[in-house]
Amino acid sequence: MSEKMREAAGGEKNGRPLSELLKNGNTIMMLLIIAALLILSIAIPRFMSVGNIFNLLVQASVIGLPAIGLTFIIITAGIDLSLPTNMACSAILGCLIMQKTQNVVLGVLSILFFAVLFGCINGFSVAVLKMVPMIVTLAIQTLNTGISNFCTQGTSIGGLPESFSRIFAGSIGGVVPVSVLVFLVVAVIMHQVLAKTIFGRQLFQTGINERAARVNGINTTKILFCIYVIGGVMAGINGVLTAARLNSAGPTMGPASAFNNIVCACVLGGASVWGGKGSILGTVFGSIVMAIITNVMNLLNVDFFATYVVKGLVIIVVCYLDVLRNRVKEN
Template identity: 30%
Template sequence: MTVSTVPPEEKAAAGRPVTLGSYVSSYFGKVRGGDMGALPAISGLIVLVIVFSIARPVFFSKANFANLLTQGAAVTIIAMGLVFVLLLGEIDLSAGFASGVCAAVLATLLTTHGYPWYVAVLGAIVTGVVIGLVLGTLVAKLGIPSFVVTLAAFLAFQGAVLLLIKGGTIIAVDNPTIKKINFDGRFTPTQGWILFAVTVLGLLAVHLWKRRGRAKRGLAVEPMSVIALRVGAVAVLLGVAVYVLNLERGRNVLFSQKGVPMVVLIIGVFLLLWTFVLGRTAYGRHVYAVGGNKEAARRAGINVDAIRISVFVICSGMAAVGGIIAASRAASVDPNTGGSNVLLYAVGAAVIGGTSLFGGKGRVLDAVLGGAVVAVIENGMGLLGYESGVKFIVTGVVLLLAASVDALSRRRAAAAGLS
């Protein structure tokens, strides 16, 4: 038995399109075959933005746009880590409170013990890595289902947060460096445009490098027109975003609030890092292989247990980063940090973005797109004055629709012989 170590997006080599028309035709053929990629998430995001903008024009204001980015940052980061676990068909129900534990470690080291910010950040991330190592070992080596292990951790971590912050105490996070992460840190307008230029040129360079490499190996390459359209669309979207964020959105002339929030760069760096890991390394291909068929991957010589442990380490490590971002935004840590709807929204973000609950299909970009959908729903319905109960119901319905699309897509792909 053999196993493919190629990610799903690389499996469309049948048509080998060389013109824009044939490329578009091939894309719609994949959609009809059940491989819709990020299309549902992007379509839903566009519809939600239009609806909320019409119903509540303030939704489209520059101040609210910046608020959307900072509001959904922690959930998006945690969802990035969950993508790795979901790719194996596993689940981590403890990711939310794991972020709370790491945030509590950060706040305790900073405030209670007076350590420098970099020691506190390192302590929080190491805590997340250790948590992932323990969870992954229990799942991979002892064979305990991930649902049971992480459910137990979900309960235990709630108690750990209470112990770390002494019951119901709220620990303030006043360190200026930490607060710049997602509270009051912004790039200057010039720095924002420099980041824009670097991002667009970097994206173009990656596409051209990939195209050149495939051409050297005699493989199908994307038409230059497709690359131009893709990079151009990203450039337009990012350019508009930077322009809007560089406008003054503060009401106090003494305290300027213009500029791209620093947390955007953090999200972008992790998006680039994990996309490279999944798409361009042997490790990433092994993750997809194990998620697609664990036994076939084992027979192909892949260390399945090591892969299973590693995804939990990545997930909890990213939960730690999410906890740091959440602590920065709130400028404090309390018993609810990482609790409430954090886990639900993070899992929802990954699934809504297009990551399959069945394993073997997904990208880190899915977490960003899904995180945007979740943030728009929560923010837009809040502006419309709906209660939390209504927000949960709507988000749950959207998650159910995303899971249904995933299930139907897999059924159609199986019927078409594409999986």
């Protein structure tokens, strides 16, 4: 029994026989979400409307995209506190360019460029200079906030080409929002990368035991650098989608506090802040759960202060789950 539990906690176990799938944490997580959705659809009549479901998925994508990036980082027991501010800062810099040139392609590429640039700075500091991830990314967070406010003088960048928000905040066939589609596509790709490629397996080795990974011939410096760049890419994609949705970019769109939801999504999805564990599927489910919590509280018109209480409890529960999974196994 305890063996099964460990298997379940281990997250991704590839190519297992079908029967193993039921022991997998993600399967149970999915069943939980379905159960919650069923209960909620009975309790709240408008919950299951198509509009609300996509609304919910849009919210999940805002949490989920950076959470996918963080999953890669958290597997090495690292952290990237700059994900939300990187998103805001890159969006601002890119939108400034887009506003000046009225060129959507150039603007979107610049948003991604700046996000990757900040990711590279994080990666270089952690992987090559061997600095502590918490401190480096906190510094980048501060830097981002500084640049954001300096470039905008505290206001937001508007006056973007009309096609920008039409494309990136629109919906396919008037039903599926683009951001949801992008989120799912990115999730599928990153899942393949993490679970089925050499890079993914080497990343897990680095996360479980960096010294052993080096003995196994893995260039851990390269791995560490890459994951922070991946974090940057995710922040950039999120920046494009969020800026399009708000049809503007400003320092207000990525408060540092948004990090709470992101890390909660990862840990709910089976990633451990102690490293070595995590899966994209889990993180996607985690993001959906976090979005459901916010959405349900809005729909139920829960008292403001109670929402804080609930969120606080969720964070405590999530942290305790992480402890349960990692508790030193006796005997």
